[in-house]
Amino acid sequence: MLLSEFAANAELKYELSNIMLKNTLPHAVIIEGAVGTGRKTIADIIAQYCVCSSDSQKPCGICRNCIKADQHIHPDIFYADGNEPKALSVDSIRNIRSSAYIMPNEAPMKAYLLLNCDKMLPPAQNAFLKILEEPPQNVQFIMTVRSSSSLLQTVRSRSRIFSLFPAEVNDAAAIAAKRFPQKDISEIKNIAQLCDGNIGMTLQMLQNGGQEAQKLAEEIFASIMLSSEYPLLQSLQQLAGDRNFAASVLDFMSELAAECVRASIGADVYSKTAAAIAERYSKKRIFCISENILYARKVLNTNVNLNLFCTWLCSVLKS
Secondary structure, eight states, rough: OOOGOOOHHHHHHHHHHHHOOOOOOOSEEEOOOOSSHHHHHHHHHHHHHHHHOSSSSOOOOSSSSHHHHHHOTTTEEEEETTTTTTTHHHHHHHHHHHTTTOOOOOSSSSSEEEEOOGGGHHHHHHHHHHHSOOOOOEEEEEEEEOGOOOOSSSTTTSSEEOOOOOHHHHHHHHHHHHHHSSOOOOHHHHHHHHHHTHHHHHHHHHHHHTTTHHHHHHHHHHHHHHSSSSHHHHGGGGGOOHHHHHHHHHHHHHHHHHHHHHHHOOOOSOOOHHHHHHHHSSHHHHHHHHHHHHHHHOOOOOOOOOOHHHHHHHHHHOO
């Protein structure tokens, strides 16, 4: 993808375009933003710029290096994902540090993409800091993170920070409608609104269940307020058949929890269920529900048995 094709974030695109045009990209950049706002896409575009062999506009998207970069097979682009075990450990960072001094294989530069750096612990950040202080030539470091505040100040001060934001809801809906022409436009707009214009999350929810997932999330929340655990457990058991669908339902539940928080402070919300929970429960209880849902989303990624997961989730939502 070229930078001009990236959706939303016009100011960032303008700033980054000027930097690329003037060839003044700092040796280390941090791309911060919520999951689904396109952090990895921007990181890939910067990496493609680094290896592009065009003499004019970079990245050109058509040279041999750009094509390899787009296919994620370029030998001078390296990935380390914090969601993978030990990918950003101290030892891994030391290996990156050592390999950075080796000359590029094919391209003018080497690019290191360190994804999900929220998972990089302070000792690993300190190990990384050593190469940020005295970086080798022809090397670009690109970090993605939800919030740059999770990184040490010493790392932030040696990097350029680019912030990504969700699109306008109508823009997100328009993009989603092109991707899912078979979906009803009202459903697409509803989900885009629920996701606050987050394009990635909108697309994921449409792919993983859409309106059905949203309906079940509302049903689960309504069951939380019932005295018996059985209706809640029955609702949650519908997650046991499909892990992707379960993930989509939990994402909707997370948004509903946020709606509960907003309702608890008197803000207008779209969900009657969220408003009812906010009226019935204390702010402390609502925050507890929200935290349990976020934790459940992480647990789901561990390949847990879905039947046991549903039983466990029922107990924590009722606690």
